[in-house]
Amino acid sequence: MLHIFKKEFTSFLNSLIAYMVIAVFLTGIGLLMWVFPETSVLDYGFADMDTLFSLGPFVFIFLVPAITMKSFAEEKKLGTLELLFTKPLTDWDIVVGKFLAGFLLVIIALLPTLVYYFSIVSLGSPAGNVDTPGVIGSYVGLSLLGGVFCSIGIFASSITPNQIVAFILAAFFCFILYSGLDSFSSFFGSQALFIKQLGILYHYESISKGLIDSRDLLYFLSVISLTLLLTKIKVSQHN
Amino acid sequence: MSLEIRHLTKVYGNQKALNDISFSVRGGEIVGFLGPNGAGKSTTMKITTGFLQATAGEVVVGGFNVMDQPIQVKRIIGYLPEHNPLYQDMYVHEHLSFVGGIYGLTATGLKQRVGAMIELCGLSREQNKKIEELSKGYRQRVGLAQALIHDPQVLILDEPTTGLDPNQIVEIRKLIKEISLNKTVVFSTHIMQEVQAICDRVIVINKGELVADDKLVNLLQHESKSISVEVEFETIVDVAELRSLTNVKEVISLGGNKFKLVGEGDTDLRPEIFKFSSERKISLLGLKKEDVSLESVFHELTAESLVSGINSQVPSPNAQFPNV
Numbered sequence: 001m002l003h004i005f006k007k008e009f010t011s012f013l014n015s016l017i018a019y020m021v022i023a024v025f026l027t028g029i030g031l032l033m034w035v036f037p038e039t040s041v042l043d044y045g046f047a048d049m050d051t052l053f054s055l056g057p058f059v060f061i062f063l064v065p066a067i068t069m070k071s072f073a074e075e076k077k078l079g080t081l082e083l084l085f086t087k088p089l090t091d092w093d094i095v096v097g098k099f100l101a102g103f104l105l106v107i108i109a110l111l112p113t114l115v116y117y118f119s120i121v122s123l124g125s126p127a128g129n130v131d132t133p134g135v136i137g138s139y140v141g142l143s144l145l146g147g148v149f150c151s152i153g154i155f156a157s158s159i160t161p162n163q164i165v166a167f168i169l170a171a172f173f174c175f176i177l178y179s180g181l182d183s184f185s186s187f188f189g190s191q192a193l194f195i196k197q198l199g200i201l202y203h204y205e206s207i208s209k210g211l212i213d214s215r216d217l218l219y220f221l222s223v224i225s226l227t228l229l230l231t232k233i234k235v236s237q238h239n
Numbered sequence: 240m241s242l243e244i245r246h247l248t249k250v251y252g253n254q255k256a257l258n259d260i261s262f263s264v265r266g267g268e269i270v271g272f273l274g275p276n277g278a279g280k281s282t283t284m285k286i287t288t289g290f291l292q293a294t295a296g297e298v299v300v301g302g303f304n305v306m307d308q309p310i311q312v313k314r315i316i317g318y319l320p321e322h323n324p325l326y327q328d329m330y331v332h333e334h335l336s337f338v339g340g341i342y343g344l345t346a347t348g349l350k351q352r353v354g355a356m357i358e359l360c361g362l363s364r365e366q367n368k369k370i371e372e373l374s375k376g377y378r379q380r381v382g383l384a385q386a387l388i389h390d391p392q393v394l395i396l397d398e399p400t401t402g403l404d405p406n407q408i409v410e411i412r413k414l415i416k417e418i419s420l421n422k423t424v425v426f427s428t429h430i431m432q433e434v435q436a437i438c439d440r441v442i443v444i445n446k447g448e449l450v451a452d453d454k455l456v457n458l459l460q461h462e463s464k465s466i467s468v469e470v471e472f473e474t475i476v477d478v479a480e481l482r483s484l485t486n487v488k489e490v491i492s493l494g495g496n497k498f499k500l501v502g503e504g505d506t507d508l509r510p511e512i513f514k515f516s517s518e519r520k521i522s523l524l525g526l527k528k529e530d531v532s533l534e535s536v537f538h539e540l541t542a543e544s545l546v547s548g549i550n551s552q553v554p555s556p557n558a559q560f561p562n563v
Binding site for chain 2: 007011014015080081085086
């Protein structure tokens with residue numbers, strides 16, 4: 001698993017994907033957070049990081065599939081899957097290795113935004129008047145959300161040899177799971193809450209309040225595990 | 240380490256790629272695996288290396304069953320796939336380190352092994368290049384190097400010399416011979432000369448069925464049913480007269496005054512032809528007994544699937560079958 005993880009991560013670094021993702025994410029979020037008047041913290045009047053945590057997921061919907069789209073699709077196309085699957089590696093080694101590499105890249109892209117927190121701490125009036133537990137909870141939530149998107153992206157990449165298709169499918173699945181189910185729920189009457197709880201938004205909002213509930217954590221981890229399991233089943237059917 | 244294939248069957252959709260194939264390879268043997276396109280060679284190899292699952296039957300390598308203990312089997316096999324897939328954006332030494340790492344080699348051991356493989360496969364000058372920058376021949380060497388990195392007991396090579404130039408073919412062949420001294424090697428190829436140069440034993444499959452499995456010498460003797468002679472006269476000769484010669488079964492015109500005479504049984508036709516030409520005072524420009532080559536054996540075993548056009552003429556020993 002470690003070998004696959006290392007290989008995947010090195011390939012991100014060597015192919016400029018990593019730098020592109022980090023640069024685009026930080027520029028986009030930075031502009032939204034500090035420059036665009038509609039969403040800028042400076043014009044908002046409250047010392048919180050809501051912009052990052054409410055718009056971050058939407059940026060991830062496009063960025064994470066871009067990171068993961070090549071993971072299996074490219075190997076299928078180039079035939080290198082045959083190389084991997086005839087080496088002494090289990091299917092899990094390959095799937096989890098690829099997932100962790102993508103996940104690490106998402107976390108690394110997220111890390112520099114910690115600077116925003118310290119800026120806002122000093123901008124608050126009085127200085128330091130920030131809902132720190134809320135921020136911590138939101139970071140945990142956003143990281144886990146990145147993890148869910150990564151697993152979805154890898155799954156989408158495993159069902160097609162075409163990277164563009166993988167990207168579009170992944171972005172679509174992420175969108176549906178993030179806010180689609182939440183929006184759908186109103187159609188279902190008495191089942192509305194259940195449908196809402198299937199979506200990410202419900203748990204993401206709950207965790208963002210600063211209360212890291214084990215049920216929410218369990219939700220994120222189950223979605224990741226389930227998606228990776230589907231991926232594993234899919235890739236072991238390569239024959 | 241031995242390799243055993245028992246009643247292997249593989250069905251793709253409604254097409255039977257392999258139909259109840261069984262053979263075994265003893266430790267230290269070099270076996271040539273032949274067959275026309277689509278005969279099931281690559282499928283057999285892919286099942287053996289654990290990439291594909293068999294529909295029925297089993298493969299046992301060094302005592303481990305591929306279906307039940309794939310990891311153990313994969314550890315003792317070195318495999319060069321047909322299209323030699325490699326990570327194009329990796330450097331040669333990086334690729335080899337990656338593969339070596341998977342086999343559990345670490346630190347100095349890995350470094351040493353990568354160095355040794357680079358040396359062995361003649362990649363010293365190319366080791367700091369990216370694989371995408373390499374020519375086909377060098378890529379093939381990288382493929383071979385990655386198959387050998389963990390010093391495997393069983394080596395499975397799927398057409399290791401396709402697409403190489405004649406010099407490279409000779410070099411790769413030499414390399415295979417060198418490294419295979421104490422290994423079990425199964426390799427598939429289209430080049431018959433290669434089999435004759437390297438193998439102890441030949442396995443031929445056609446349309447998913449085993450059609451021959453024998454020592455090379457036995458196979459050549461066994462199949463030499465008739466002797467044919469190629470002859471060229473200086474002037475026009477009556478074909479009917481040639482046909483009336485003793486022991487001549489068939490006369491095939493090869494254009495001009497060239498003929499191929501196929502004999503009855505295993506009598507040599509040459510004295511008869513020589514007598515014929517001297518009696519009629521026709522100069523004989525060429526007279527050559529055709530050796531029974533592996534090509535003709537292969538041709539006979541798998542004839543149906545060959546294209547017409549090479550039927551009338553057995554290719555020279557160096558030739559590669561055009562559509563095989």
